[in-house]
Amino acid sequence: MKKKVEFAGYLFILPAFLVMALFRGFPILQAIRMSLYDWSIAGPLKFIGLKNFYRLFIDPKFYQSLGNTFWYVLGVVPLTIAISVFFAYLLNQKVKGQGIYRTIYYLPVVTSIVAASVVWKWLFNPDRGIFNAALDLLGIHGVKWLNDSRGINEIIFSRFGLDLSGFFAGPAIALIALMIMAVWHNLGYCIVITLAGLQNVPAQYHDAARLDGAKGWGLFHYVTLPLISPTIFYLLITQSIIAFNTFTPVYVMTQPPGGPLGTTSLVVHYLYEQSFRLWNLGYANALAFVLFVIILLITQFQKRFFEQRVYYE
């Protein structure tokens, strides 16, 4: 009898197991192996040990894409979360039409990122786009958006006679355009999650705090925020991973791929270029492996530094 039960268990997980083994487990192990080879579209050419990692270590384009990704994640994630907390908080004030607002805010989340990229590229068009038409009305002319490779720090500090370049030039205007779209695309999800977090906070906490005279910012800062900190922490982790893996907008929106002077090249896009345009599969896997380690490290870092500030009931 027991044997029979065991057999059924294995049989039932078999389909899932086969797919997972072939399309997750094996590729993940294979990725490690491939990173040690000079591997092209023809297959493994030569075992070269850690040379791919060494090449990566001195590859300026890799560092550029890593720097871009750093600015991108650092810009998109805190901004999206801050805005979503603000709007979730407003929506939670029992406003009329809460459902309608929520429906609207969430709409971009189900929109395909390819279609969104096509449309946003049009919005950002420097000569014909609606953003520049609006900015014209405000007296701001000729923003080049996706074609502008100048870093934001570079622009700001050049006024003070400081000449910043490379990583310290900051995210290029082109990259900032991508960041604006990313905030638009993810905001609704973050609002809905945060709103759910707020609605899970029992009313008596706020009632008690109000009785003690807390209101406005104090109430928000000392009562509401700690109570939804697990939600915010969760958003921080997942949104960082999502932002880190951004590929499609770079691919669809920026020409040449990776943007002017490579200023919108994010690591996953660089990985794609190395893999499927240049067919340096071994090198690309070294890159993928390093990327994975970086994501793990960042997640661990966030856990270390932020989780202790998360308040669990």
Place this chain on the structure above:
Amino acid sequence: MNRKFIHIILIFCAIWVLLPFFWMLMTALKTNNDALKFPPSLIPEKFMFNNFIEAFKAVNFSRYFLNTLIMTTGTTLLVYLTTVLAAYAFARLRFRGRELIFAIFIAMMMVPMPVYLAPSYVILSRLGWIDTFFALIIPWSVNIFAIFLLRQHFKTLPQELFDAAKIDGLNDLQIIKNIVIPLSIPVLVTIGIFEIISSWNSFLWPLIATHSDSMRTIQTGLSYFAQAESTNYPLLCAASTFTTLPLVILYFFVQKQIMESYARSGLKE
């Protein structure tokens, strides 16, 4: 804060969120000359509904739609099959290594796609699957998160049900069909919606797994179209509109379930 003030801020945000949709639709209805006017006119001079047909025929969008439909349906059905079986096994059957295998599954879920992208391509080409529906469907026919979700749900079903079914002589498959599935409809709907959306919108995988025009999905098709017709904004916006529309319609019908499925997919991870 003042109620009115709150509404003003909320409406401002709503306009900002809706602006790209509005502009997509308006541009889609303009003539090319009208679209290129600067400053632009908010409403088209002439409503060019023909743009949708023209964009649809400019490249093989009907084929792309069919491919996407096949991919989405195939993926979703197979996910149901693998998920229900595996979740049932993980929740209700005893076998050696059960927890370990489940833990390995969960660990694999955490690995982001870029990490195994290139090796997956190599495997697909060894199998001769490049440019086939196998490549689009089979690698995504398991959703670990769905297994996780369903396993949690199956664990909450009362043991007496299963005991009674066993006494009545039902085997595991009959139990799944007659008892477990009818009691899990909401979770199954969640999983289905999640699969439909992620499959419909998937881009990077179809981009590498297919090459020929006849195997394109609407997302890769739209991306190629955008490269080929990079300055014909009315047609691009028309194509973007009908690419987006099916999910937007779905969204308006089942928005509660969609939000819930995403919320669930998050908070329980």
